[in-house]
Amino acid sequence: MKFDLFKRFTHNQAEKSDRPSIQFSCFTHPGKVRSNNEDSFLMLPEMGIWAVADGMGGHNCGEVASAVGLMTLHRELASGAKLIEAIQRAHLKIKEQAFKDPEAQGMGMTLVAIQIEEGRYQIAWVGDSRAYLWRNNGLRQLTKDHSYVQMLMDQGLIDEESAKTHPYKNVITQAIGSSDKEVVQVDVVEEIRDKRDIVLLCSDGLTGQVPDSTIATILAGDGSLDNKTEQLLAEALANAADDNITFILLAESQADCS
Structure with a gap:
């Protein structure tokens, strides 16, 4: 489910006739400062579901939180739970795990997940992991961060530029x-x-290093979906990269991504 550096790309993972045919490419990397990777990702193309999680907590418990959370998500989805219901059960499972270990108190994870069905996307999130949509030569953030600076922005106390610093x-x-x-x-x-859509799911390790304008330029450029993920990672690593970096790009298999 998670490795220090992992890339996966496939042209067609739709095994059921009622599922759209999706290609996807994924990277996860610890960054240039941290020795461990607390991010995790989940790819369930047979269910039309992909997710990125960013763990948090001391004593490497962020790693535990994201792993436990996504394993629970996988298990619950495989048992027939709806996406939101599975996320709530992952929440309870991480709380249960933390209760057993005093050093794990307060551990948790952010999450962004997508379920792709015929004709629509459903995107669910908690925290500041994000989803973006590239469509008609424009990039749009689909999620809204559950964060302190977003709350200040909503109240008109700071602007977007001030939020960055x-x-x-x-x-x-x-x-x-x-x-x-x-x-x-x-x-x-x-x-x-x-x-013709491209969807990006990512932890804040990517968006904290690569501005939206650069993401848009990369997604607009030539090259395969795999090439675009390599460019995004290179941009992040060209900067401070002081956080773990994980992201997934998804597109229709019939889309012209080359």
């Missing part, structure tokens, strides 16, 4: 597993699919 820009207001509540806030958006 705010001292509390990494403070999140929602995380799976770390809340005292039995239910975590999961936000959801739905989007009508277009065969």
Whole structure:
């Protein structure tokens, strides 16, 4: 499920006639500062589901949180649970794991997940892991961060440029597993699919290093989906890369991505 550096690309993973045929490419990397990788990803093309998780917690517990969270998500989805229901069960499982280990108190993860069905996307998220949509030569952020700086922006107290350098820009207001509540806030958006779309799921290790304008330029450029993931990773590593970096690109198999 997770490795220090892992790349996977396939042209067609749709095994059922009622699932759209999707190609995808994924990278995860510890970055240039951290020795361990607390990010995880989940790819279930047979279910039309992909997810990126960013773990947090001391004593390497972020690694545990993201692994436990995505394993629970996988198990619950395979048992027939809906995406939101599976996320809530992952929240409870991480809380249960933390209760057993005093050093793991407060561990948790952010998550962004997509379910692709005929004619639409459903995207669910908790925290500041993001989903973007490239369509008609434009990049649009589909998710809205559960973060302190986003709250300040919503209140009109700071603008987008100030948010980029705010001292509390990494403070999140929602995380799976770390809340005292039995239910975590999961936000959801739905989007009508277009065969020319490219969808990006990513942890903040990518968006903290690569501005949206650069992401848009890469997605607009020539080259395969695999080439685009390599360019995104190279851009992130060309900067400080002080966080783990994980992202998945998805597109229709019939899309012209070359």
